[in-house]
Amino acid sequence: MSKNVLVFGGSGSLGSAIVNLFKTKGWNTISVDFRDNTNATQSVSITSSNESEVKRVLSVLGSTKVDSIICAAGGWVGGSIVADDYFQSVQKMLDFNLSSAVATAFLAGKLLNTGGVVVLTGAKSATVPTAGMIGYGISKAATHHLIKSLAETPELSGSSSLGILPVTLDTPSNRQYMPGPYDDWTPLEEVADKLFQWSNDSATRPTNGSLVVVETKKNVTTYSTI
C-alpha cells in the first residue's frame, strides 16, 4: 500500500517540488494550501491556517493517516522596529510562517503514523539576531522552538520531528527579488529529495528534534545539524 505525505503549503514553490518528487516515488500526496495543487493525489483548499479551516482539513481527510507531514508554507518580509510597517510586517510573518507551523504541528498530532516524520521549515538566519527583519526572525525562532518541543511530545513518540533551516532556496520569487549568484542557492528538488529520504527511510533521519541547516555553495548542498 502506498504511503501518504501531507504537504502544508503544497501549492507553493517548495511545496510543489515536494509533491512532485514524492509522487514520482509512488507516494500518495495530499496538498493543503490556499490554492489547489492539481498535481497532488488529493488537494484540500483552505482560506486560512486558523482553527476552523485546519479542523476542516481533518474532516475532509476522514480516516486517512500520513507517514510524513511537511510544512513548506512561508514567506519573507524585512523590517526593523523603526520601519513604518513594523506591526504589519510582524503580523504578516506570524501569519505566514508561525501559523503554518502551528497548524502543521496540530495535524501531525492527529494524522501522523508511528514511525513517521514531521518537518517544519525554519531559517538559518534566525539562529542569530535579526534586527533588520524582526517579524521574520521571531516567527522562525518560535518555529525552531516548536520543532524541538514536538520532539518531546508523548503523542509523537516513535516518530521524528525535524526542522530544515535553509539559507536561500532557488525559488522564482527569490530570483525575482534577489541578486545571485544562483549557484549558492539550494535547488528545491534537492530539498525535496532530502525530505523524501527522511520520510522513506528512518535510518537516514537526524536525531529527533534536530534543526538541519541547508546551505549551498557553488552548487554543492550540505546539511548540518545544529
Added chain:
Amino acid sequence: MSKNVLVFGGSGSLGSAIVNLFKTKGWNTISVDFRDNTNATQSVSITSSNESEVKRVLSVLGSTKVDSIICAAGGWVGGSIVADDYFQSVQKMLDFNLSSAVATAFLAGKLLNTGGVVVLTGAKSATVPTAGMIGYGISKAATHHLIKSLAETPELSGSSSLGILPVTLDTPSNRQYMPGPYDDWTPLEEVADKLFQWSNDSATRPTNGSLVVVETKKNVTTYSTI
C-alpha cells in the same frame, strides 16, 4: 530632572511592583496597561496591544522620552498540540506575551533616550523544549529572539536591551494556582530592585542582549546570564 520609566503592563502584579519601586526612588513612572495604575505618575489605558492603540500611547506622551522601558505584561496557559484548546492557547500566549513584547520594542525605538535600557520578560522554561505548554514556549522563545535582535538594532545603539527570564514569580495569581514552596519563588520587589539598578546605573547592566535567568532558592535570588 527626574528620569522616566515606562512600564508596559504597569497595572499587573510585576508591573505595579516596578512602578512602586521606581516611584520611591524619585523616577516619573508611566504605566501602560488595560487598566489604569493610579499610583503611577502617568497612566495610559489601552484596549489592546495592537498598532493603533500603541501608536495612541505615543500621541498621549507627546514629547516625553524615557530612560527605561520595561515589558512586565504577560501570562501563562499550558497545553500540548493535542489539547482541545490548542489553537486558542497558542493565540492567547502570542497575544499576552509576544504582542506585549513587540509593542514594547516599538515604543523603545520611539521613546528611549540614548544610554537607556529596554527590558523584556522571557522565561527560563522556554530555553528548553516545552511540549506541555506549546503556546507559552513559542511566545517566550520569540521574545528571547526579539531581545537579542534589539541589542543589534542601530537606533538603540548606546542603550542596553536585556531580558529577564524568571522561573517562578511570587504573584497572587501563582499563589492561587500553584503549590509552594514559596521560598523558591522570586519576590516581585527583588525583580523590581534589579530592574531599577539596571535602569539607574549602566555599570550594573549585563552585556547588551543578555538573557538573565532569575531564580530563587530558599529565599536567595540569583541572576545568571545565559
